[in-house]
Amino acid sequence: MGPTPFSHPQPTDTPMGKSDCPFFSSAWDNEGRNLPRLEPRMTDCASGDRAQGILTPGDHAFDAFVFDLDGTLLDTLPDLVELTNATLRACGYPEHTHDEILGFVGSGVKALIRMAVPPEASDADVERAAQQWKDLYPEYGYRLTKPYEGIEAALAQLSDAGMKLAVLSNKFDGAVHEVIDAFLPGIFLTVHGESPEFPRKPDPTGLNKLLAELGTCAKRCAFVGDSPNDIRVARAAGAYAVGVTWGYGANETLVADGADVLIDHPSQLLDVLRAHR
Numbered sequence: 436m437g438p439t440p441f442s443h444p445q446p447t448d449t450p451m452g453k454s455d456c457p458f459f460s461s462a463w464d465n466e467g468r469n470l471p472r473l474e475p476r477m478t479d480c481a482s483g484d485r486a487q488g489i490l491t492p493g494d495h496a497f498d499a500f501v502f503d504l505d506g507t508l509l510d511t512l513p514d515l516v517e518l519t520n521a522t523l524r525a526c527g528y529p530e531h532t533h534d535e536i537l538g539f540v541g542s543g544v545k546a547l548i549r550m551a552v553p554p555e556a557s558d559a560d561v562e563r564a565a566q567q568w569k570d571l572y573p574e575y576g577y578r579l580t581k582p583y584e585g586i587e588a589a590l591a592q593l594s595d596a597g598m599k600l601a602v603l604s605n606k607f608d609g610a611v612h613e614v615i616d617a618f619l620p621g622i623f624l625t626v627h628g629e630s631p632e633f634p635r636k637p638d639p640t641g642l643n644k645l646l647a648e649l650g651t652c653a654k655r656c657a658f659v660g661d662s663p664n665d666i667r668v669a670r671a672a673g674a675y676a677v678g679v680t681w682g683y684g685a686n687e688t689l690v691a692d693g694a695d696v697l698i699d700h701p702s703q704l705l706d707v708l709r710a711h712r
Contacts, residue, residue: 497711499651503660504604506682513579522568541662543605543635577614589701590622599649602626605635637667666692
């Protein structure tokens with residue numbers, strides 16, 4: 436399915452009920468079914484308190500876009516499949532299919548390995564396998580990785596519009612910096628992966644620290660991601676949650692976790708910005 440036009444629809448009847456959002460058209464999943472559209476949220480920048488309501492232009496003016504990495508900026512899954520199966524072979528465990536490993540991603544290396552190894556594996560086994568994964572990363576890291584079509588152009592347009600751009604990923608920090616330097620260098624003001632100071636999403640600690648580094652606050656931030664953890668961290672911090680349908684998460688899950696809007700192509704990030712200027 437191609438990009439859904441960003442529009443300013445009149446109230447319409449949908450299978451989920453009435454749609455009266457003044458800025459965004461209804462989201463559609465890959466089967467053509469209408470997904471519920473949540474009302475955008477307003478957040479007070481000083482207090483962090485969230486007030487429910489329909490936005491009008493200027494109520495929620497953005498100055499920052501923060502992005503997830505895997506499944507949002509870069510298609511890294513082919514390399515993750517190869518690396519994970521290489522790790523499993525090295526540890527003497529059965530390998531998994533592409534679709535099985537797709538179901539494991541999104542919560543960091545240790546969570547991926549915990550799901551990939553046999554259920555009888557001990558915590559110590561998981562730790563050893565996770566370290567093996569990291570040790571093999573330089574060999575397998577990003578040979579098959581590539582930016583999603585339209586991402587580079589959209590980032591350039593957001594930057595030209597004065598947006599502060601950043602990355603917050605659940606991938607371990609060293610790998611995040613390496614892959615960003617390889618594929619999207621010189622674009623982001625700050626980049627963070629999982630580390631002791633930046634715990635995995637959906638813990639909002641890392642996002643709040645990153646926003647402080649950017650000199651902004653959650654009210655002025657759109658967080659863009661493809662997984663439930665991305666939507667949850669945005670909501671926990673009080674940022675605007677943009678779910679992308681080209682990544683690894685299910686559209687229905689993004690909506691259920693509270694996405695403010697779903698977009699089908701990176702070019703629609705400019706429509707999100709225009710609706711909040």
